[in-house]
Amino acid sequence: MSHALTSDAPRTSLSVNVNKVALLRNSRHLGIPSVTRAAALCLQAGADGITIHPRPDERHIRRHDVFDLARLMRDWPGREFNIEGNPFHNLLDVARELVQQGLPLHQLTFVPDAVNQFTSDHGWSFPEDAQRLGPVVAQARAWGVRVSLFMDPEPGQMAAARAVGADRVELYTEPYAADWANPVARDRQLRRYREAAIAAQAAGLGVNAGHDLNRDNLTAFLRSVPGVAEVSIGHALIADALELGYAATVQEYRRCIAAAAD
Template sequence: MSFSNKTALSVNLNKIALIRNSRPGNYPDVVAHGETCIRAGADGLTVHPRPDQRHIRPRDVYELSELVKSFPGIEFNIEGNPYAEAMGDFPGFLKLVHDVRPHQCTLVPDSNDQLTSDHGFNLHLAGKKLQPLIRELHDIGVRVSLFMDPDTEQISLAKELGADRIELYTGPYAEAYKNNDDNFNTLFQAYMSAAIQAQKIGIGLNAGHDLNLENLAHFRKVPGLLEVSIGHALTVDAIAMGLPKAVHTYKTICSS
């Protein structure tokens, strides 16, 4: 199986915001680091605002949206729980999306107290509630992606609901790759089958979670991979090599 010609790299800025939030003030500056990522070759920026504002804050969303407007061709992706309601000065997830109208909104089945995203939607259960939200986002010109496990039946349901793309949850892949698990080939075949099914039914394919410099090139063997969203590992690598070089290194893998 040949590699995709190009996979867009969207840099997730959550960890930059997490570091900033550990002290008073605005250091490191999330927007400035977002601009550094763009100038280093990133194709887009991703944020995942949560009601507890543990990392990305509403102000970041608005300011990053304005930043991206200054760079034609760069995309802004807002991901998160579509049912996260207003809390304190958090205006609610969908309110943020309506306010800034990002290029893409990735809906994720998170709970408010969840440490990080760790599973995809079960659309047998969630589909009826999600479908009007997908229409609502389409009405304001936003591309919709659903965070999914590599399950071909569920991916077909995502297409039926009107989603434009899916984002495959790659946490299990990354864990199996790191540990050289005996079932790695079987697991990876599930991702391959999911990608093939996405191509077959005409739904776009993104991926994200725990992708890094060691496992990304192998994952790019899945066909039709349009975009990866990477934050945690890229931020860690930036400590060692600097942010521009880290972005450039990931971008090189995505373009190879």
Template sequence: MTELSVNLNAVAFLRNRRGLPWPSVVDLGRIALNAGAAGLTVHPRPDERHITRADVPDLMNLITSEFPDREFNIEGYPNEAFMALVEKIRPHQITLVPDDPSQATSDHGWDFRTHALKLHAIVARMKRTGARLSLFADPDPAQMEAAVGTGTDRVELYTGPYGDAVNDPVAEAAELERLGQTADAARKLGLGLNAGHDLTVDNLPALVARIPDLAEVSIGHGLTADALEYGMAETVRRFRRAYGQVV
């Protein structure tokens, strides 16, 4: 069954606009988990424009002390500072993305064929934390065999182009099928499947219908936007209902 990990980057970005301690990522994370989210996701960037390094242990402590059956997912580019952070925190899942630190948001997956050896060494090191490893992946079936060679447990399918096609049903269907074909290739090779980027209550049902063994969706921007209208707890319930969970 698909599970929801709530990405708290947008909450932290709003907090950081004024240098005040609200909205609290810990408090909003607690509300999300109480509403049935399976976990929390953060992406601590070097410039700390949203999630800060100080947020990371606070959120890990929230999960271990109050929600020990849930998961903490830390994503980021695997420079030495990031790897040292996750080695200290030891989250349940580590998601590696190929971002330049100056990027506004993740917008492409790894070129596994080009970076296979580099990623293999990094994945091996990160697995020593005990975490599950997931690598951000473009919807490209031809890349999945090289992805297996890195030793990763899962790939996270980059759903940005699918989300961007919201006003173009033909393009949306084409992007959905690209994601589905990539999932089919990954599945045959034994890779688990996550997905994330620009997913909404409206486009999530079709994605899960096409990829029924999708293990996890990580959702931040759309979920946070909806939370301004519906509240965090009800928004989490709406997203869970969108992919078929009874809440």
């Protein structure tokens, strides 16, 4: 069965990260909740894509999940499959297999996390990371896969990200979320992200954003930061879904995105 994306999709795409569904499933050996079922319900509700971040220790997303989700995405033309991870760990091996099997893979988001890191907490640095990133970016693009680099909101770093061949950057938004309750600090953060987004676009990069975005802070972020192509949201969205259900939660996040254009 084929599911086309409706024409009323928001300008900024919503990609749902289903890692936390896998984390809950992995606490038992019953196979529930189903990661693919969660993804399907989010897509049915209007999510524009699915994101996963498989780590070498398989603490949440496991190897079979990657391929199960890729097979699911074949039924959703117009929606995107985004895989995050460190390209110097297991990420490119998994991506290579997907490409060899002809399975969907639209975007690879390269994140500089350590093997045992609790969660992603910083972006790439230039010029320090340029030499080693160049070849892995080139490999992904040779497969026809868009490459996004996870970056701190530093305007001066954006041209260097483009110079290594990246198509997009994903702005790391935890600092903004952490300052949400303080209006002065929040406005200062929003200026940083706005300037970083403008610099990225001037360098020829698309702009994604993610980490600790939620129903409270998403609209304000998108109103202040121009041209965000995609937000990737996992922890807050899955937590909301425990109370509201997947469909209502996705629709709420779509509403937050749409409100930014009002």
